[in-house]
Amino acid sequence: MNTLSMPSLPMFYRGLQSLEPKRHWGFGVRGVSNFSAVAKANAVPLGISEFALAARSYPIVFGPAVSAGIPVAVTALVEGQNLFVDADGQWLPETYIPGYLRRYPFWMRVDDEGRSASFFFDPYAEKIVPLECDATARPLFDFRGQPNTALGEIVNFCRQCLQDEQMTQRFMAALERERLLVQRQAHIELAPGQYYELGGFRVVDMDAYHRLPDATLADWVRQGYAALIAVHQWSMTHNWQHLLALHQQQTSSPLTQTEPA
Template sequence: MFENAVILDSKKHAGLGYHPVTDFSYARNVLSAPLAGTEILLASREFPIVFPTTGRGVPVALMGYAPGNNLWVAEDGSWAGRYVPAHLRRYPFVLGEQSESDRFVLMVEPTAMSDDGTGEPLFEKDEVPEGGIVDRARTFLTTFQRELTETEALFEPLRKADVLVSRVFTVRKGEEQIGQVRDLQIVDTDKLAALDDATLAAWVRSGLMAMVMSHLHSLQPDLFANAPAAPRQQP
């Protein structure tokens, strides 16, 4: 989504304007989205939620199985589902890490901005307007970043308790196998049930167990049963 993202600059980008995103074609190749804990219940009603075998220890919403095949992006670029993950809603803004620093800088995908004098201005007199789009984007992104960090810590006990197991899901169209989804993990219900009462009680009190149940309820034999578009044949 952010192949051409650049650091936002009040002088270089003074003439750019922002229009609310309604075309989700940029997400057509995005097949998974990391989820903050605050999103998991809503997301589980629509997407299968799994855990990647690499990367951050947060659950992800699966949205497709093959390149260019996000099943929630309609042919005309509109979003065909009910819930849009925060990972996608942040577009065209993103936080970039500064080298040799724990600080982040605000970046933008300039091709998603208007340069014809229309839209909400990013800057006024080289300043960020209070309550303007840049101010709102910064608040949204820093909140999302914080929530992802908190979610990673919340789910760490799953890994320590060794209840995550690797799975390969087969995607079918009728009786025909048209794809597979690999490199993911799910909670093993037998391992979960074998945990001691103290551990399970702690997970209930922390809110982790509610999220685990949302994850398990999101999984169906037909992995993309809730997708607005039926799985399409791979090119």
């Protein structure tokens, strides 16, 4: 297996291999999604274009600055238990699946100038297979070695994800520049007398946000940043209790309250 050596792999990826027509002609992509790779993840990266949809199910918070401070959807109250993935690796029905997971096992990387892109996949995902091994797999290349419809759709989606990441980076830079992100913990009573503290995330300090100069606030309204902050706040108000309800259903523990401190 020829796996690209990288200084650090994207979250949840175990390896990256370049997708090449000569090497992968006669290969296809399996259509059935399986999320077993994130069955123990308590957070999944988000892009700002996803906030409105993700806010229906997840608290949206921000990672610590040391990890580039990306927005994330909280998917668990305790370590090692993703409440949205069942024993068969299927995502909870009628719940928004973050684009980061829908893109997996593919990955697109651009050069420092942003002019050219390289395309990879995680070979350990076992989603790219020889066509003779799975008759249901969609061919990646035609008989001339040109991208087929399936690969074209995948590449377009990866480009959309990449554009969203770039917009998200600008939003995060604005939050960091104004020093609006503060550390928080969620204090959880999973059962009477059984407490758990979920930390390692940041939220927008609304007092500091409301003290921003009028010109900055007006600019953020025009850029859509004010709406994103409102969605972030709404998601936390409504979804910590939703996670606790899911935890209760899956562990049969009594339902109690939780909120960020």
